[in-house]
Amino acid sequence: MDLTEQPVSTEPTPRELVRRAERLRPMLRAQQDEAEARGHYGEDVHRALRDADLYRILTPKRYGGLEFELSAYARVVMEISRGDPATGWCYSLGHNHNLTTAAHWSQRAQDEVFANPAGYFRASHSVAGNVEAVRVDGGYRLTGRSLYQSGVPYSVFVTVNAAVRGSDEVIAAIVPRERVQVLDDWKGPGVLGLRASGSNSVALDDVFVPEHLTCAFDWMEHDYDAPSPGNVLHGNPMYLGPVAAFFHLALVTPMVGAAKAALDCYEEIISTRPMTFPPFELRWEDPHHQADFGMAMSMADAAEGIVIRVCDQYLEHCRDLVERGEPFTMAKDARLYGMVQRAGELAADAVALLYRSAGSSAGRGGHPMERYFRDVSMYRGHISAQYRWSAAKFAQIHFGWRKSPL
Template sequence: MSVLAARIGEQGFPRPPEPGLTPADVITRAEAIAATLVERQQETEDRTFYASDTHEAFTKAGFHRILVPRRFGGYEFGVDTFMRVSMALTRGCPSTGWMYTLGAAHALAVATMFPERTQEEIFAAGDFVCPATVMPAGTAERADDGGWVINGTWSYCSGSPYATHFLGHALVSRSDGEPAPMMFIAPRSQWRRLDDWGQQLGLRGSGSHSITIDNGRVPDHFTLDGHMSEFSVADSAPGLRLHRNPEYGGGPLSFMNLESAVLAVGIARGALDAYEDLMRTRTTLFPPVVQRTHDPDYQFWYGEAAGLIATAEAAILNATQQWQEACAHGPATFTREFEMRIATICRQVVELSWRAVEQHLLPTAGSSAVRRGQRLERVWRDMSMLHTHAGFTVFLAAKAQRELAKARFDIEEVPR
């Protein structure tokens, strides 16, 4: 039997590295690996991205194939499995979890939106790491062969150090002279990563470097007109027809919002872990001097934060379930109203997570617990950085609520 034949399963699809791997297996692996990430947070920040041996461990564990379709040698385990893996890794190290999540998540979007020919080429290697940005930048011009020549620089490309591809938006001059966004996928050979990350307030190890493209060339079938946030699966969902899995017919916008929220929960759970360590190892500041676990005030602060975080976790897992159920009902379920309802849930998830850390854990931990390099100090910086992300500050915190109301009441935009 040839090597190729040995890799082909009963359905004619390439076998993944571990054909018997289950969703429970990868979640267990993520929780085990997460425990090892805690002590490596400082080196990850210093490097500005997680270590090569961590990347190899993620690859070996199957994390980069969770959302890759079975047709291309992926595990196709589903969004709920991906969210639990993301939450576990982020709990261990926010920067590492952020970098992994925003590098691996876009396998779902690519498998949903792009045609079969494109997917065959993009997923050829099986493992897939693809940062994406929503801010249109740079330019795209037609090449003589019908493809595109792309130039520009895109910031905040989380996951870029080990990326196989980049999913971005460039501006194209249309017939009326007005620039319009075009989505494109650029293989690793067409771009380079800039050394411009690590001086930010938080998430310094998230590998969120800029990507620059100088006269990069991509074929036409590596592009889609419009912006990812405006892609309607009700109008077109090539992945649903190709893979016959309803999750490749779900809305990319609502899935992107789920990503932001699950990261917030993971970070907050890490903060609670750090606070629990302080509860077990430190005493109260004023008489009676007792271990913090025995003090009513610390018991209350811990319980209040734990309740907020547990509520946030329950909400994000339920929102994920709603998203999956909507997929099962078909692309038509992903109306603007449904997408915005998921977005408003995600907004509250982030707020609950932030409130637990900012109002209860950080103020009561003690100043020595928030010295530079301490776990709780780092978590606070990381959550503060999350609050500056445009997906949260601009969309979830300001726009989603209005868009939900307008969709519910069928209100068109009123010119000013």
């Protein structure tokens, strides 16, 4: 065929999606105060993200998605979070479950949830809370409260973990958002940071969930030594399903964006404010401020590099299983998880360094640097970010004392 006759793709490239996210930065920064007060980003931002195709990155092509690699998703989340880390968190944890849903659920379930009337798939998912599942004909009835459903304000579905009455089994159940009550328990000033992350609790009162919309939540309790339902359905190794590193990646990418945002803020401060004492040169001319900026910049860049490497190595492990039969073991997942935790600490340390060096005025309420410091402090309190606890587990896995990183 003559090259001039080949069809031209109208779909965006991963690089174009990052540029689209970058162009949203002024809008995201302008709405930060309102988003914190509300508890999540506004309808205008929601429409902008949707219209920019940023809700399609990890969605399978079978259902109208772009089916891009993890690195495309990570780069977009980091860029959105450079505009507003909490908005990035809300976006990230509503979109990342495209991958787990495509990996672990049956074709019947996927045909139903991905082809929903909203025209896109977003689902929050939390493992925290106290939800009980009672087995009934055709499925389960769920009652209880699921906490920290980050991303739920613009999710079409809510995925909850539930303990099955009378057994040790835990299931993950996909529930239409309109079937749950989203509680108004997440917004400023009631929480320290990530106030716009949409990390609300949801309540369920005897909600019926059909069997096909549930699956066993044993995703971090075994090696992956055979293709998943998603591998078979989509023909893509990415939809295999190990989640220890992948889940934490969704939390760390907003923190890398926060570090980049803090660098932007710090650069503006030192480029416009003079030193306190003679000769009153601008702060960027002072070697101490230069050192702090350079150190934080290197830390943010290193964190970003780790994130992208983890994305690539995750896919390498998935391909090794699907194409060569080499299991994606919990030990491999744990090593990637540890790398992502290191990236999170580097990013959070970069923000803390810049906050300390920015001057006391940066600690006033409403100052961007104050917000970024609160956001990374909130991340550091997350159980998944407790790297010192995890480090011992990683060593135990290496020496054969345990298998799971949990």
